[in-house]
Amino acid sequence: MDGFFAGIEQLALVRGLKASFVAYPIVNALHIMSIGALLTSVWLMDLRILGAFRSLPQPAFVALLRRTALGAFGGALVTGSLLFSVRASEYAAMPIFLAKMTLILLAGANFLVFMRRAKGGDEPAGGVAIVLAALSLVLWTSVLFAGRFIGFLG
Amino acid sequence: MQSPFNRSVALAAAVILAAATAAYAHHGWSWTQDGFFELKGRITAIYIGNPHATLDVDAEGAVWRVEMAPPSRTIAAGFTEGVAKVGDEVTAIGHRSRDESEKRMKAVRIIVGGKTYDVYPDRVPPA
Numbered sequence: 001m002d003g004f005f006a007g008i009e010q011l012a013l014v015r016g017l018k019a020s021f022v023a024y025p026i027v028n029a030l031h032i033m034s035i036g037a038l039l040t041s042v043w044l045m046d047l048r049i050l051g052a053f054r055s056l057p058q059p060a061f062v063a064l065l066r067r068t069a070l071g072a073f074g075g076a077l078v079t080g081s082l083l084f085s086v087r088a089s090e091y092a093a094m095p096i097f098l099a100k101m102t103l104i105l106l107a108g109a110n111f112l113v114f115m116r117r118a119k120g121g122d123e124p125a126g127g128v129a130i131v132l133a134a135l136s137l138v139l140w141t142s143v144l145f146a147g148r149f150i151g152f153l154g
Numbered sequence: 155m156q157s158p159f160n161r162s163v164a165l166a167a168a169v170i171l172a173a174a175t176a177a178y179a180h181h182g183w184s185w186t187q188d189g190f191f192e193l194k195g196r197i198t199a200i201y202i203g204n205p206h207a208t209l210d211v212d213a214e215g216a217v218w219r220v221e222m223a224p225p226s227r228t229i230a231a232g233f234t235e236g237v238a239k240v241g242d243e244v245t246a247i248g249h250r251s252r253d254e255s256e257k258r259m260k261a262v263r264i265i266v267g268g269k270t271y272d273v274y275p276d277r278v279p280p281a
Contacts, residue, residue: 017204018203018204018225019202019203019225020204020225021225022257024204024205028205085204086204086205087201087204151181151182151205153187
């Protein structure tokens with residue numbers, strides 16, 4: 001595994017990013033943009049499921065925000081992988097980074113459970129949907145905080 | 155409907171509080187002591203790149219992490235790949251972590267190979 005992470009650090013693209021005065025801050029900014037869009041769409045979507053903004057039709061509202069969240073997650077994944085790559089072995093050994101990855105997996109599993117229940121055509125409703133939406137809010141918000149703390153915890 | 159919503163808000167607030175009260179920040183200078191600290195040792199690893207440059211320094215058997223500036227600033231100070239190598243004797247002057255159990259400091263000045271590199275020229279100790 002150490003060799004794998006060391007190999008990532010040696011890729012030409014990654015070496016360029018590591019030394020760049022411009023590309024790295026741009027990738028960093030795009031990561032923040034993706035996270036902002038992801039957290040906003042997750043919060044609005046989950047709050048709607050929890051009973052807020054009742055004047056807006058739930059299926060259309062949730063479908064739009066889910067598409068937005070998935071697109072934003074894709075952007076965060078690409079930019080985040082690039083930020084990770086410059087010091088891959090270092091980050092992979094950090095407990096706070098591993099905690100963030102675990103939280104993303106849990107949030108993803110929570111999403112899949114919700115979508116499985118939605119398979120029949122109807123969005124989940126009632127108690128189950130409320131628990132899953134509340135979990136989603138807590139997990140994604142925790143992902144954001146864990147991510148920020150990567151820069152502050154050694 | 156009201157109570158699960160309140161519960162999720164309370165949970166989110168708890169997460170925010172837990173994160174905000176968590177340990178020591180390595181961005182900026184809030185995590186370092188005010189007084190200057192000097193570390194002498196032998197370089198065991200050099201990283202010059204984003205998000206900021208670091209040195210690992212073996213001082214009497216203990217390996218310290220010496221944080222420097224972002225690469226633009228570190229390189230502007232003259233500290234580039236090639237001015238130092240693993241095994242070189244180095245002196246790092248700066249501020250150590252407030253948590254003294256942590257072998258970590260942030261350098262404002264690096265002295266290696268008889269040359270002085272002020273990576274934070276506005277923060278170096280008065281001459």
